[in-house]
Each structure stands twice: as structure tokens, then as C-alpha cells.
Amino acid sequence: MTRVRLPGWAAALLGGAGLILLWWLFSLLAFRQQEGTSFTPVPSPFAVFDWLFVQGNILGAWNVFEPTITAAAIGYLWGNGIALVLATLVLLLPRLETLVTQIAVVTYCLPIVAIGGISVVVVGGAKNPGDPSATAIFLAAIVCVFTTVVGSILGFRSADKASLDVVRVFGGSAWMQLTKVRLIAALPSILNALQIAVPTAFLGAVLGEYLGSITAGVGPTLIRLQGQLDSAGVWSVFLLCGVFALVGYGLMGLLVRIVTPWVAGRQS
Template identity: 50%
Template sequence: MRTLRMPPWLVGVIGGTVLIAVWWLAALTVFATAGSGTTRAIPTPPEVVQGWLDSGLEYYWRNFSVTLVEAAQGYVWGNGIALLLAAFVLVVPRLEGVVMQLAIISYCIPIVAIGPLALIIIGAPSPGAPSGTAVFLAALSCFFTTVVGALLGLKAADAASLDVVSVYGGTRFTQLVKVRLVAALPSILNALQIAVPAAFLGAVLGEFFGKVELGVGPAMIAAQQGLDAPRVWGIALASGAVALAGFALVGLISRAITPWSKGRA
């Protein structure tokens, strides 16, 4: 008996429709009286859409463009340092414990604790410029995931292939370039994919400390202080959409570079 299998996009559409329906129902029933004055704590989907239209594309672009630059810079710095350290560990294996301890420490320290310290050290940015604190927290948010993913991937190389390189006089660096990097690509790309939303979230959190005038963080703070629930939800949903788009983009790149990881030729 054949089972009906729906394509992934249809499953996503159905799941999204169900979530919107539940959200709409909750806004009209359970949370209908929650809020302050005439503003509900949970607006309905049409109210959020109307908030998008009232704010305009220019408002979202003006704020999101700053945060995206901060997230991109932090993404490059955090992942670049993580990949370099992971490669260095394979050349000098004795440093693995130090690198892992550094990664764990960076992951365990709460961002709300390190954010003010980063602001004091880095300083406030000039008006309209990206926040150095946001860039630092974006890099910190994706560092741990990439270090662990890269180390696990680089250790997944086939032992027989490594022996062949050694027999022909290859060094550890030759093994790294010829064998380990190829075997580690799926794990590294998966880590880089997970790092996309982490970097964006780190940049947004950094803007709460960085005393910036433009960005998703200041826009969210202004909407909260104005008790503008539709705009708060609109910014939150737009942030999720941007992070999801980046996650999907890196996923497509991963599938194109490493088709064998998905069982395709």
C-alpha cells in the first residue's frame, strides 16, 4: 500500500497556515482583553499587516540594513576565527583542550553580562554607524557552534585516506587540505547554517547595549515604549523572516556544494 507523501513546501504551507489560525484565534479570544487601553498585547494578523503598511518599507529597510551589516560582520569574524582555530587544532592536536575550553566559556557567559562590558571597552558608535558591541556579540553568538561543528567534521575523515597521504609523505597540513576539509564540509556548512540566525540575534541584542540610533533593537525599544503592539510583533516577525531567509540561503549553498551529504550524486 502506497503512502501519500507531501512535498516539503506543502508541509511548510500547511504548518504556517495552522500557526496563523491559532494565533488569530488566540488574539480574538484568550488575549482579547490583555493589554493596555485600546492596544491588545497580541494583535491579530491583519493588524500586524496594517502596521507593516503604516510603517512602510523605508522604515524597515532603514533599521534592518544596519542590523544586517552588524550581523554579517560578526558572522564573518566569529566563523572565521572558529574555523581557523579548528584547523589549527588538527595541525597541533595538543591545543584541542584549550580551544574547546575557550569555546565553552564563550557559550556559557550570558550575553546580558558581557554586553555592558563590551560597550565600555568598544565604546558607542557614531550616529548611523554599525555598533561594535553588536558586531562583537554577533561573532560571539556563532563562535561556539562553528568550533564544535568544524572539529567534529574535521575528525570524521576516513582513516584509510589519511594513511594514504601519510604513506606518500604527506604532512598533517596535507591531510587537512586533501582529506579532512572534504570530509568536514557537510558538518562545517551545517554549523555555518545554524550560525546565521545566531549572529542576527546577537546583533539585535548588542543594539540594546550599544546605544545606537538605528537598527532592529532601537526600533523594538521605541515600539515597546509607545505600547505599539502591532509594530512590536511586526518587527519580531520580520526579524524571524530575515533570519529564516539567511538560514535557507546557506542551506541551499550547502546542498549545492556537498550533494553527497544528502544522498545525491
């Protein structure tokens, strides 16, 4: 008997429809509106659709997300840049591996909420209304370090030993081994780590904004909606966060497939 295999887009569509159905049933059965109020902790998909499109709040979504996306992008560049430099140092100076690994682990294990509170005091928030928060940039950067350091080091070490020996025999230095052999071998691992860091940086930026010292962005918008007990608005912003994070993740995945076609079994 031949097994029918759905294409990827169809499976994703069915999965999304199933999640929406479960969400709707959960909003009906698990939570009920309190008497005398219209508040419910879990709004139905129809309430979220109404908040976004019927009330027209989707039109102002970019104004809300622009500072957050900007902070996430800046933090992403700083965090991954530092991580790549640290991973490169390990290859050139192997004795630094323990120190670099410990630094990466510390950035991963630090309680981000506590660090965010200290960051608000030290680096502050947005200098001007509409500017990205310095705390959001800092947290977006720090949450990217661990995965990129580990992924880069593992990628650099996946280089073919025979190719490294050829470079060494012809008088090549450790730097030449890095640029001619290790970097090519490490590209898939590095790019995968950078792809994972996209939604991570976005989450760090949202948390940084949520801690305050900023007037525009996802964080203050969520605080305002929570204070108003606007559950449909909170869930709408939450879903839009997921959409923006997935779009960034997908774009980075597309870049991975273009830059490293051999990983997907395609020819360049």
C-alpha cells in the same frame, strides 16, 4: 492503502496557515483590550498586516534592518573565522584541544546580556548614525564560535583513516592531510555549523543593538515601539526578524547543497 505524502511546499504552507490561525485565536481568547485603551499585548494577524502594509511601515523596513544585518554579517565573518582557525589549530597541534574546547565552551556559557553591557562600555556602539554597532558586531561574533568550533573539529575527525594513511605513507605532512583529506571530509559538518550560525549571529546583533549606544537598527526601533505601547509594531518587527533570519538560513542551506551535493545524494 497508499499513504498520500504532501510535497514540502504544501506542508510548509499548511503549517504556516495553522500557526496564523492559532495566533489569531490566541489574540482573541487569551488577551483582551483594556477598557479605555486600544492596547493589547498580542495583536491579531490583521493588526500586524495593517501596521506593515496598510500604514506603509514595510517600506521603511530595510532602513531599520540594514545596520543590524551589516553588524550580523561582520560578526558572522569574524566569529566563524576565529572558530575555523581554532579548529585547525587543534588538528595541527592536538595538545591544544583542551584549551580550544574550553575557550569555545566559555563563549557559549557566558551570559550574553552581561557581556553585552561590558561591551557597550569597552567597545561602544555606532560611531556615526546609521553605522553598525561595535557591540552588536562583537556579540554576533561571540555567539558563533562554539557551534562552528565543535562542528569543524568533529568534521575534521570524520576523515577516512585509510586516506590519511595513504598521504602519510607517501611522505605527506599533517598540513597536506588537512588540505587533501580532512577538509573535504569536514565540509558537510563545517557548512552545517555555518548555516546554524546565521540566525545566531542575527540574534546576537539584535541583542547588541538593544543594549543601546546606537540610533538606528532593530534594537532602538523595538525600544521606541515598546515605549509607545505599539504592540502591532513590536510584533511586526519581531516577525520581520524571523523572515530575515530564515532567508539567511535558507540561502546558506542552498550553498550547502551546491557545495556538498553528495550529502543530499545528488551527483555533481
